[in-house]
Amino acid sequence: xxxxxxxxxxxxxxxxxxxxxxxxxxxxxxxxxxxxxxxxxxxxxxxxxxxxxxxxxxxxxxxxxxxxxxxxxxxxxxxxxxxxxxxxxxxxxxxxxxxxxxxxxxxxxxxxxxxxxxxxxxxxxxxxxxxxxxxxxxxxxxxxxxxxxxxxxxxxxxxxxxxxxxxxxxxxxxxxxxxxxxxxxxxxxxxxxxxxxxxxxxxxxxxxxxxxxxxxxxxxxxxxxxxxxxxxxxxxxxxxxxxxxxxxxxxxxxxxxxxxxxxxxxxxxxxxxxxxxxxxxxxxxxxxxxxxxxxxxxxxxxxxxxxxxxxxxxxxxxxxxxxxxxxxxxxxxxxxxxxxxxxxxxxxxxxxxxxxxxxxxxxxxxxxxxxxxxxxxxxxxxxxxxx
Amino acid sequence: xxxxxxxxxxxxxxxxxxxxxxxxxxxxxxxxxxxxxxxxxxxxxxxxxxxxxxxxxxxxxxxxxxxxxxxxxxxxxxxxxxxxxxxxxxxxxxxxxxxxxxxxxxxxxxxxxxxxxxxxxxxxxxxxxxxxxxxxxxxxxxxxxxxxxxxxxxxxxxxxxxxxxxxxxxxxxxxxxxxxxxxxxxxxxxxxxxxxxxxxxxxxxxxxxxxxxxxxxxxxxxxxxxxxxxxxxxxxxxxxxxxxxx
Numbered sequence: 001x002x003x004x005x006x007x008x009x010x011x012x013x014x015x016x017x018x019x020x021x022x023x024x025x026x027x028x029x030x031x032x033x034x035x036x037x038x039x040x041x042x043x044x045x046x047x048x049x050x051x052x053x054x055x056x057x058x059x060x061x062x063x064x065x066x067x068x069x070x071x072x073x074x075x076x077x078x079x080x081x082x083x084x085x086x087x088x089x090x091x092x093x094x095x096x097x098x099x100x101x102x103x104x105x106x107x108x109x110x111x112x113x114x115x116x117x118x119x120x121x122x123x124x125x126x127x128x129x130x131x132x133x134x135x136x137x138x139x140x141x142x143x144x145x146x147x148x149x150x151x152x153x154x155x156x157x158x159x160x161x162x163x164x165x166x167x168x169x170x171x172x173x174x175x176x177x178x179x180x181x182x183x184x185x186x187x188x189x190x191x192x193x194x195x196x197x198x199x200x201x202x203x204x205x206x207x208x209x210x211x212x213x214x215x216x217x218x219x220x221x222x223x224x225x226x227x228x229x230x231x232x233x234x235x236x237x238x239x240x241x242x243x244x245x246x247x248x249x250x251x252x253x254x255x256x257x258x259x260x261x262x263x264x265x266x267x268x269x270x271x272x273x274x275x276x277x278x279x280x281x282x283x284x285x286x287x288x289x290x291x292x293x294x295x296x297x298x299x300x301x302x303x304x305x306x307x308x309x310x311x312x313x314x315x316x317x318x319x320x321x322x323x324x325x326x327x328x329x330x331x332x333x334x335x336x337x338x339x340x341x342x343x344x345x346x347x348x349x350x351x352x353x354x355x356x357x358x359x360x361x362x363x364x365x366x367x368x369x370x371x372x373x374x375x376x377x378x379x380x381x382x383x384x385x386x387x
Numbered sequence: 388x389x390x391x392x393x394x395x396x397x398x399x400x401x402x403x404x405x406x407x408x409x410x411x412x413x414x415x416x417x418x419x420x421x422x423x424x425x426x427x428x429x430x431x432x433x434x435x436x437x438x439x440x441x442x443x444x445x446x447x448x449x450x451x452x453x454x455x456x457x458x459x460x461x462x463x464x465x466x467x468x469x470x471x472x473x474x475x476x477x478x479x480x481x482x483x484x485x486x487x488x489x490x491x492x493x494x495x496x497x498x499x500x501x502x503x504x505x506x507x508x509x510x511x512x513x514x515x516x517x518x519x520x521x522x523x524x525x526x527x528x529x530x531x532x533x534x535x536x537x538x539x540x541x542x543x544x545x546x547x548x549x550x551x552x553x554x555x556x557x558x559x560x561x562x563x564x565x566x567x568x569x570x571x572x573x574x575x576x577x578x579x580x581x582x583x584x585x586x587x588x589x590x591x592x593x594x595x596x597x598x599x600x601x602x603x604x605x606x607x608x609x610x611x612x613x614x615x616x617x618x619x620x621x622x623x624x625x626x627x628x629x630x631x632x633x
Contacts, residue, residue, distance in 0.1 A: 030554050031553065110598060110602075110603075112549075112606065113547070115445065115511045115547075117552075119556060142554070190517070196519065265567065266524075325554065328553065332550045332551055332595050336550070337588070
């Protein structure tokens with residue numbers, strides 16, 4: 001496995017983003033019992049929050065420096081190039097998805113599922129579906145986080161400009177936008193029917209901006225409160241409460257025995273319910289406390305698989321979506337036994353690690369080639385690695 | 388690559404057990420239904436039981452006795468178990484329409500069929516069309532309140548387990564909202580998704596067939612039987628052999 005890029009980078013970002021990518025893959029294989037190994041069942045928030053927060057954090061960290069040193073235009077150009085890469089990845093996954101559902105649409109005629117077959121009405125006008133997909137108004141299953149990422153990155157030059165000049169004001173504006181969007185039910189509509197984006201960008205931008213705000217020094221301003229024992233205890237208490245509630249929800253009839261003020265489930269994921277947001281922030285605060293930036297574990301060989309996945313997040317996310325389709329195919333075609341769930345999840349994560357190692361190797365090659373003009377190359381590599 | 392896939396297939400196929408056809412499910416899946424006072428009173432005092440099954444399923448419309456879907460098997464099972472009672476099941480569907488249209492048709496259907504129990508199957512079209520789950524929950528709550536206002540009992544039923552299409556749309560948020568409504572109104576949710584998934588995972592039924600393979604009727608017979616049991620236990624009536632609680 002290639003060595004990890006040196007420097008003062010916070011490896012926790014890569015590690016936990018890598019972990020969230022594994023979780024997203026495992027959770028995306030329908031009915032996979034291995035989801036018990038992910039965070040989903042143990043609290044309100046899940047891997048999506050981890051991914052969006054860390055993406056906001058790293059984007060602000062990397063492009064913030066570019067924008068500070070080389071100005072708004074260069075910084076914005078770099079961000080938009082990234083947005084374009086994500087868009088291309090989205091189109092790539094759309095092709096696979098359409099191939100799979102078209103195959104099913106022409107062959108699947110089981111009378112048990114006449115109602116479910118209504119889904120294939122989607123494909124009645126392929127010429128429209130393709131155009132709508134290119135406009136991000138038709139989304140394949142499981143890629144919902146990509147269009148969110150594209151829109152956030154497309155708007156990021158302005159957000160970043162604000163975060164660099166007036167961080168607190170920008171964060172406040174983002175919070176107000178979140179509140180108004182939730183209150184007025186703003187979202188982006190989809191083709192066809194009256195569908196909407198699963199990750200409402202008007203709401204989820206708040207978490208992305210919180211990540212950016214933390215990366216650009218905001219976290220230091222409130223560090224004393226976050227690190228206080230009382231606040232930590234409060235966070236842990238909230239995490240325990242969330243875990244009890246979420247686990248009890250999985251057993252029929254248990255939650256209704258709780259007092260009515262505990263009847264808050266299910267929480268709205270599309271609009272990023274405040275309970276989910278609070279849960280993620282509490283979780284992040286506790287994790288940051290117990291996994292310090294210089295933890296020896298992060299430099300050990302055991303952390304490296306997750307770290308390299310986190311460093312190649314876009315490619316590994318797309319691979320994860322593709323693997324979840326394949327995993328579903330294996331479950332329907334070959335076996336749906338628990339054993340198969342385990343093998344599929346394990347094989348999927350191993351493939352993700354292998355591909356991430358290959359990607360890091362390629363980047364290492366590029367770095368050596370670009371060594372001739374050293375200063376800009378160093379910067380570019382860091383940017384490619386982290387964002 | 389193909390060889391490897393074949394080897395894995397062979398390996399995994401060896402694990403699936405041979406079995407005799409039955410309707411056994413994990414008892415937790417059909418446990419502790421909420422009390423159905425109206426059903427109890429109708430059977431014990433009036434000697435009749437009228438059930439209305441509401442859905443958006445195109446294959447479930449009309450007098451239950453004319454169908455080979457779970458409503459008709461529910462009717463035959465209940466008639467066997469409640470010999471003294473005049474049991475009738477009517478399946479009412481607004482085919483492939485989301486809950487808003489069903490809600491509009493609800494008062495008329497209640498007036499026409501005067502049921503003692505409504506079994507409301509929902510959440511599929513809504514999941515396919517990615518309706519806002521919160522809006523779905525609110526509409527369902529409105530509908531259930533309307534039914535309960537007439538002192539009619541309600542059982543909710545969620546989507547089927549469809550392994551082929553499972554990755555295209557996620558029913559979980561809709562089932563979660565149904566559980567929320569069930570909790571707020573103290574009614575039961577018959578978790579059809581988990582029951583069918585249990586059957587599929589344990590090799591009771593093969594739900595992967597691309598075309599008709601005769602599973603439809605066998606599966607609906609099992610569902611109807613389980614549902615009849617669920618109703619009898621919910622109404623604390625005799626006749627439930629608890630044969631699935633092994």
